[in-house]
Structures are given as structure tokens and as C-alpha cells.
Amino acid sequence: MTRIDARFAALRAEGRKAFVAYVMAGDPDFESSLEILKGLPGAGVDVIELGLPFTDPMADGPVIQLAGQRALAAGQTLKKTLALVQAFREDEDEAPIVLMGYYNPIMNHGVEPFLRDAKAAGVDGLIIVDLPPEEDDELCIPAQEAGLNFIRLATPTTDERRLPKVMQNTSGFVYYVSITGITGAANAVAGEVGPEVDRIKAVTDLPVVVGFGIKTPDAGREIARIADGAVVGSAIVDLVGKGRPPAEVLDFIRKLADGAHSA
Amino acid sequence: MSSELINSFKTGPDENGRFGTFGGRFVSETLMPLILDLETEYEKTKTDQSFWDEMDHLWTHYVGRPSPLYFAERLTDRLGGAKIYMKRDELNHTGAHKINNVLGQIILARRMGKSRIIAETGAGQHGVATATVCAKFGLKCVVYMGAHDVERQKPNVFRMKLLGAEVVPVTSGRGTLKDAMNDALRDWVTYVRDTFYCIGTVAGPHPYPAMVRDFQSIIGKEARSQMNEAEGRLPDTVIAAIGGGSNAMGLFHPFLDDRSVRIIGVEAGGKGVDDRMEHCASLTGGRPGVLHGNRTYLLQDGDGQILEGFSISAGLDYPGIGPEHSWLHETGRAEYVSVTDQEALKAFQLSCETEGIIPALEPSHALAHVAKIAPGLPSDHVICMNMCGRGDKDIFTVAKALDWNMTEFD
Numbered sequence: 001m002t003r004i005d006a007r008f009a010a011l012r013a014e015g016r017k018a019f020v021a022y023v024m025a026g027d028p029d030f031e032s033s034l035e036i037l038k039g040l041p042g043a044g045v046d047v048i049e050l051g052l053p054f055t056d057p058m059a060d061g062p063v064i065q066l067a068g069q070r071a072l073a074a075g076q077t078l079k080k081t082l083a084l085v086q087a088f089r090e091d092e093d094e095a096p097i098v099l100m101g102y103y104n105p106i107m108n109h110g111v112e113p114f115l116r117d118a119k120a121a122g123v124d125g126l127i128i129v130d131l132p133p134e135e136d137d138e139l140c141i142p143a144q145e146a147g148l149n150f151i152r153l154a155t156p157t158t159d160e161r162r163l164p165k166v167m168q169n170t171s172g173f174v175y176y177v178s179i180t181g182i183t184g185a186a187n188a189v190a191g192e193v194g195p196e197v198d199r200i201k202a203v204t205d206l207p208v209v210v211g212f213g214i215k216t217p218d219a220g221r222e223i224a225r226i227a228d229g230a231v232v233g234s235a236i237v238d239l240v241g242k243g244r245p246p247a248e249v250l251d252f253i254r255k256l257a258d259g260a261h262s263a
Numbered sequence: 264m265s266s267e268l269i270n271s272f273k274t275g276p277d278e279n280g281r282f283g284t285f286g287g288r289f290v291s292e293t294l295m296p297l298i299l300d301l302e303t304e305y306e307k308t309k310t311d312q313s314f315w316d317e318m319d320h321l322w323t324h325y326v327g328r329p330s331p332l333y334f335a336e337r338l339t340d341r342l343g344g345a346k347i348y349m350k351r352d353e354l355n356h357t358g359a360h361k362i363n364n365v366l367g368q369i370i371l372a373r374r375m376g377k378s379r380i381i382a383e384t385g386a387g388q389h390g391v392a393t394a395t396v397c398a399k400f401g402l403k404c405v406v407y408m409g410a411h412d413v414e415r416q417k418p419n420v421f422r423m424k425l426l427g428a429e430v431v432p433v434t435s436g437r438g439t440l441k442d443a444m445n446d447a448l449r450d451w452v453t454y455v456r457d458t459f460y461c462i463g464t465v466a467g468p469h470p471y472p473a474m475v476r477d478f479q480s481i482i483g484k485e486a487r488s489q490m491n492e493a494e495g496r497l498p499d500t501v502i503a504a505i506g507g508g509s510n511a512m513g514l515f516h517p518f519l520d521d522r523s524v525r526i527i528g529v530e531a532g533g534k535g536v537d538d539r540m541e542h543c544a545s546l547t548g549g550r551p552g553v554l555h556g557n558r559t560y561l562l563q564d565g566d567g568q569i570l571e572g573f574s575i576s577a578g579l580d581y582p583g584i585g586p587e588h589s590w591l592h593e594t595g596r597a598e599y600v601s602v603t604d605q606e607a608l609k610a611f612q613l614s615c616e617t618e619g620i621i622p623a624l625e626p627s628h629a630l631a632h633v634a635k636i637a638p639g640l641p642s643d644h645v646i647c648m649n650m651c652g653r654g655d656k657d658i659f660t661v662a663k664a665l666d667w668n669m670t671e672f673d
Contacts, residue, residue, distance in 0.1 A: 055568045055569045056436075056441065058291070058448045058449065059293075059449070061449070062435070077566040078566055078567065079566075102553075103553045104552045104553045104563070105567035105568065106567070107558075107567065108566065109567065130289040130553065132291070134279065134287075135287060135288065135289060152292070153292045153293075155291075155292045155293040157293050157294075157296045158292060159296060162296055180454075180455045182449045182453060
């Protein structure tokens, strides 16, 4: 059982919804990023998604693109991101961390060394946007064997025929992408997302969290009502991009967490 | 399976879209169902005679195919060695080979009921070809073009606008072809249901590399039979320039199983292929990685971050290369070399002076390599190079590089 499995089991036992926060590793620099990361559990974040900076984030909108560029300009690398996780784990052993990003930096590092290093650093799961089930042999299967969850994205275009394939080899939780589009773009509409979440729950026992297009505490609450949790990314990262200090970013995250938890 | 087929270089890709370990379908889940639909539709279409009849009709009456195979006599004399032929794809409607592929994809898009076409473009040739065919069929067309390329290829931007396309300048990254492709993919993921992404080169997720190659192979098929007519035999060497590699793949593919034919791809060496990484030579100066839906050779740093290529030619300014080229490189069936901006500029002038043909900067790279090897080859050695585009779009860039003041005629 990974920290992710344990966390969702605990939430289910308490009858609470999950709040998932996305931040970019090394944004705006290593130290500030670590300060934010360390503050997330205290701010009410149940699962942490830590973005891996990449030069060509094809599924991301301008806010996350710029965050990646800031991190890279400040010298962030995959190795430093694992060091960031390791530093976080020094005094936090329960909050799950999921690395979210693109395959090339991992392939460049080498899949086996990456899985070994990630596990040792305290990473619990992976969301790799450009690895659909068709490419499961690349990283998904080796990651599961190494004891990491491989979390899949399901989308509005994932039809009935395809859904079982998407659910196969996935673990931890399912991330439902609420819109066709890039991160931080359109607003998620609870009325449309609800039936989609039900559709996924019909074929899996895994928790289903919803992300993309959730920007406010109210929106988070609406979405958390019809799913097992809500993810907020761009709205948080945007504050970091505006140069707000870590304490202010964490205040905003606390409001978002309270919103989702009030569902 | 016959032993001939086992030894064939023409059987790829496999059912997973792989050429050896290259290629594949590295895209987000939102796009995956679309990619699979496209694959199904293309598999159906490519054996449908009515599709190829429509293509042939348009290739003949709209594009002006077949393009001539031209014996470059004065160039041959000047270089004093091998006999040089040019496959004149620069004479196509819209001035380059790009339209061969665009026609195929747009006809396919129409069959799939898509009403909106998007494309990425570097030099603007693919954008112009896409805008042209969309105008012909009355389809909405949106072209993503790096802001830096918009600046250095203004005539093509104006052409696209005249043809009714919306040109979106891309400012992310350094504003070149790679960034335009990122934004085109972001558009596609957003308007996935009614939009067809018309990719301009033999890259991207499966089935694009195979599909674009199949459409561009008309170049090599024609060259093969035209060479037979002119020389009574196959060429000894075929040469083409490579950015993503579609004109090269189109010329090479029909010759892959002719072991006597030497195949050479010419990458853009920019300021020189060295540690400064100011070039676009993915095969000679990069290593395998995953970008834009496929595994292939890429320019990248030690952390796996993609580097911006550099070339005087906007059409070659891309840090990757089609996956089939990566495979041909690793199997050794094709050789890949690079030439610098300066060498390409010299070849550009050489073509103008000796043949009265103003070439695009892209095929100027292929010509530069021809100029390197031809003098050392015997006079009965036959070279076929792909003159894949004309240079009208490049005269401002070349004038600047040669310190020619274009305003003095104002």
C-alpha cells in the first residue's frame, strides 16, 4: 500500500473529499518551492502533485508553461526535483507526492535509475501526460513493479470502448480531466462532470478526482461534491508567478482546501 | 513471408507505429481516441481507389505533377564530376513539396467530416499549402507560426492571409517551428471534436509519419521512373535536405530496397555541429528522446530539456526529425550529414548562377552536399537531388546574409 492508497482509505473512512494541489518543482526557485511544499500538508492538502519542469509542455496552458520556464531558468532539473522531494520527506512521512510531467526528462534519466531514485526520494506516484495506455511498457508497468502508483488521465474523449483500457494498469486514483483543453483554460462545470465521474466509477473501484478548470474554493466544493476530490493547479501557480510570497500562496491554498473539504 | 520481405526496409511502421524503437504514440489521453480514429480512417482510405483517383486528378490539374526531373548540365560541368539531376518539386503550385501531403490530409479530413483545419509552419511553406487547399475546399484554416518565423518569412504570412487563413504568431519558447507545433497540439486538444490537425512533416504520433511519407512518396516514385527514362537505370545517389524530413522521406522511400542506391540526408548544420548546439542536426548532433508524439533523435541538454535549434533556414529549424529517419540512420540504410549556413548560402548562389534556378534555403543544403561530393565522383555516377522548394520566400534572408541592401532600389 502506497501513501496514496493509505490517504484515500483514511479519507473514505472519515467520509471526506480529497483536496489535491499542484505546484511546479523549483518555481520560482528551489528554496521558495521547498517552503511552499513543506507548508502544503498544514494547509489542508491531501495529495501533492509536483510538476516536473519541461521545455515543451504540450498539454499545459500559459500559466504552467511559464512556471516551468521559471523553474528551468532557476536551474531546476529532474535530479533537483528528486532532491526537493527528499528534503520534504525529512519531516513529513504521510502526505503523498505524485510527480506530474512529461516523459522525455525521465527517459533521459533512464527508466530504471529514475524509478529507483524516485522511490528512494519518497515519491509515491506518477502522472505522465504523454504516456497513454498504448505505451504502457515504457514506464507504467516498470513503475508499478517498483511500487509506485501510475495514475492515468481519463478525459471527455475517452469513450466507453476505450475506458477499460485506460483503467487497466492504473492505480492510486483516476484523474478525470474535466474539459477538452489545456490546463488553466475553460471552467469545469459540475453538471457536466458528474455523469462522467459516474461513468468512470462504473468500471473502477479507484477514487476519481477531477482537475483542469477549477480555480476557486467554490468551484472546488462543487466538483468535490460529485467526485472523490478536486485538483487545483494553475490558480495556485499563477500566484507564484505573480511573485507572491510562499505564506500568501499557502493562505490561498488553505481556502481552496477548505472549499473542497466542505463538500 | 518471403525472404525479400523480411529484408525489406519498406515494411514499417509496425502495428504500434514503431520503426524499430522509434515512432509510437506519445500523446495525451484527450488526443488518443482521435489518433486511433485517424489511423482507422487512413488504413481504410489508403486502399480505396476513389481516394487515389481524386489525389491523382488534383496532383495533375491543381499541383502540376509530375514535376520534371531535370539534368543540371551547367552545374554538372561546373562541379566537374557526377551527373546531377534535380527533381523539380519547387515547380509545384505553392512552390514546394508540401502540397503533395496537404492534399492527402485535407481530402482525408473531408471524408472524416472535419470542418476546421489547423497546421504548424516554420518557413511558411506548409502553412501556405494548407491555407491554399483549405481555400480550394472552403474549409476554416488556422496556422500556428513562431513569432520569430513570422518576422523572417513575411511574404508567406501575407500569402496565408490572402488565402483566408488565420495566422497565429506563437510567442512561447523562442518562437520557432517547435513552439508552433506545441501550440497547434494545444489547439487540437481544445477543439478536438471538429478539428483536423494537418501535420507538415513525417513526425508526430502514429499514423502521421507513415501517412505523410505515403503522400510524399509520389516524389520518389516519379523520380524512379523518370530516371529510368532519362538514363535507363536507377540513380547511384539520392540526396535531400532534412528538417522534419518529409521531402527526403518522399524521395527516399521508393528507393529503400534498391541496395545499389546510396541515400544521403542533409541536416542543417547552422553555425557548425559542435557543443555550442547552434544547429538543427538532430541525427548528427542529438540523441533519442520523446517529443511531439514520437520517439526520435532530438536536440536536448543533459536534463532531457529540448534545445532550440538554429538554422538560417526556417524550414529546417526544428530540434527533432521524423522517426523513420532515426531508424534508417541506426540501421545504416541511409547516411546523414550536415552542412552549415555558409555552405548552404554558397550553394544557393551556385544554383542561381549555373542553372537559373533560385532555390529555397532548404534544398540549398542538399545542393551544398552535392557540391561537396560531385567533383570526386566519376562522370557516369548519377545523382538525383530533391529541389523541394523555390527561393522567392528567402530572398530577404539571403540579401541580409550577403549584406545586400534591399532598400537601395526603393
